Amino acid sequence: MLNEIEKYTFGVGDRFAQQARPQLRACMMALDRGVCVNPVWNKSHREHLIVGTQPPSVRAAADEAVRALQWQEGYYVDADHINLDTVDGYLDTSDFFTIDVAYAIGRKAEPSAVDALVRAHPELIGTIRIDGIDEPIKTTRETVERCMGQFLFAVQEAGRIYRHIRSAKGGEHFVTEVSMDETDDPQTPAELLVILALIASEGIPVQTIAPKFTGRFNKGVDYVGDRAQFSKEFSDDIAVIRHAVAHYGLPPGLKLSVHSGSDKFSIYPAIREGIRRFGVGVHVKTAGTNWLEELIGLAEAGGDGLGLAKEVYSKAHAASAALCEPYAAVIDIDPDRLPSPREVGSWDSSQYTSALRHDQSCPEYNPHFRQLLHVGYKIAAKIGDRYYRMLDECEESIARNVTENLFDRHIEPLFLAT
Numbered sequence: 497m498l499n500e501i502e503k504y505t506f507g508v509g510d511r512f513a514q515q516a517r518p519q520l521r522a523c524m525m526a527l528d529r530g531v532c533v534n535p536v537w538n539k540s541h542r543e544h545l546i547v548g549t550q551p552p553s554v555r556a557a558a559d560e561a562v563r564a565l566q567w568q569e570g571y572y573v574d575a576d577h578i579n580l581d582t583v584d585g586y587l588d589t590s591d592f593f594t595i596d597v598a599y600a601i602g603r604k605a606e607p608s609a610v611d612a613l614v615r616a617h618p619e620l621i622g623t624i625r626i627d628g629i630d631e632p633i634k635t636t637r638e639t640v641e642r643c644m645g646q647f648l649f650a651v652q653e654a655g656r657i658y659r660h661i662r663s664a665k666g667g668e669h670f671v672t673e674v675s676m677d678e679t680d681d682p683q684t685p686a687e688l689l690v691i692l693a694l695i696a697s698e699g700i701p702v703q704t705i706a707p708k709f710t711g712r713f714n715k716g717v718d719y720v721g722d723r724a725q726f727s728k729e730f731s732d733d734i735a736v737i738r739h740a741v742a743h744y745g746l747p748p749g750l751k752l753s754v755h756s757g758s759d760k761f762s763i764y765p766a767i768r769e770g771i772r773r774f775g776v777g778v779h780v781k782t783a784g785t786n787w788l789e790e791l792i793g794l795a796e797a798g799g800d801g802l803g804l805a806k807e808v809y810s811k812a813h814a815a816s817a818a819l820c821e822p823y824a825a826v827i828d829i830d831p832d833r834l835p836s837p838r839e840v841g842s843w844d845s846s847q848y849t850s851a852l853r854h855d856q857s858c859p860e861y862n863p864h865f866r867q868l869l870h871v872g873y874k875i876a877a878k879i880g881d882r883y884y885r886m887l888d889e890c891e892e893s894i895a896r897n898v899t900e901n902l903f904d905r906h907i908e909p910l911f912l913a914t
């Protein structure tokens with residue numbers, strides 16, 4: 497039986513799998529306010545490789561936190577951005593799979609298959625009225641054919657991965673997400689409609705879908721782009737999903753997934769308004785920046801904690817080219833705006849935390865410093881035991897910052913604000 501996903505799900509997790517409890521505490525605070533936000537612990541394959549950890553460690557940390565805090569609601573462990581080459585290590589311990597097929601967009605599918613699908617979907621050609629969108633979507637046979645040609649191979653690839661997971665898990669008791677976000681070109685609502693029709697034909701019971709939205713979703717910093725356009729696109733995407741659920745028999749709870757969703761404070765009002773207006777759910781991934789809250793907690797603790805936070809920066813600064821390389825498409829760092837390690841060496845706790853904490857009203861906040869540290873977790877991984885020991889020593893300030901960040905800056909504005 498299909499494991500139907502809850503309305504509001506929230507991607508959490510952290511590089512070192514040490515903050516599951518303070519993350520869960522933020523969800524409990526939401527529950528106290530009457531809104532259930534179900535946590536989805538995720539850690540991408542890339543993060544596992546860089547930190548040198550195995551997928552079962554995420555399950556262990558999640559289960560432990562759930563037991564310790566007696567969380568009674570649903571929660572998930574996400575195999576984040578997997579494909580056929582990487583999924584096997586996640587099969588035993590994940591119950592949520594983010595099937596990433598962005599790399600397959602544009603690859604050529606069998607022309608006869610495209611042809612057959614165009615013929616099978618005459619309703620996609622012409623003027624399509626969608627409840628909730630003012631202007632009807634207008635297409636021609638050519639535009640639909642081109643769009644199917646662009647996405648069919650990727651959807652077929654998602655189907656291959658989905659079926660592989662289903663046969664390995666021996667059933668459908670897991671959540672399937674299809675993600676196409678890690679690509680340069682945003683998908684329009686009209687393209688999303690075609691993609692969903694293809695996904696339905698492929699027989700994938702998709703429950704969350706992560707398109708590439710307009711604008712930049714850089715890691716750990718605010719949204720950069722046209723907010724009005726994002727707002728319209730987000731709302732139109734929801735309308736398209738509702739239409740596709742009704743017409744193609746996709747799971748009724750199918751919802752949008754916003755990747756790199758942490759810290760996109762300026763579009764949270766648009767997300768909140770969109771989901772409220774349509775009465776639908778959303779999945780927002782935020783995992784990445786919890787590691788920065790660890791650094792803030794270390795720095796705030798002063799003494800050796802602050803010393804270690806400075807050491808991480810100094811080493812990250814020296815290795816910045818290599819650290820930034822895997823994230824080149826999703827960061828935007830001006831090296832001239834980075835403080836020198838020497839300067840940071842002279843900072844006190846409050847100077848370090850003010851530069852790092854994502855408070856745009858604070859004049860000392862430095863997004864370049866923040867982004868470099870964001871991709872700098874490999875340094876902490878290399879420091880190894882000494883880093884983990886310091887996390888224990890500074891547990892109070894770290895846990896407080898992790899919970900506050902998730903609740904005050906993310907959950908509250910997304911799900912609770914009126």
Ligand SMILES: [Zn+2]
Binds near residue numbers: 706
């Ligand atoms: Zn993603």
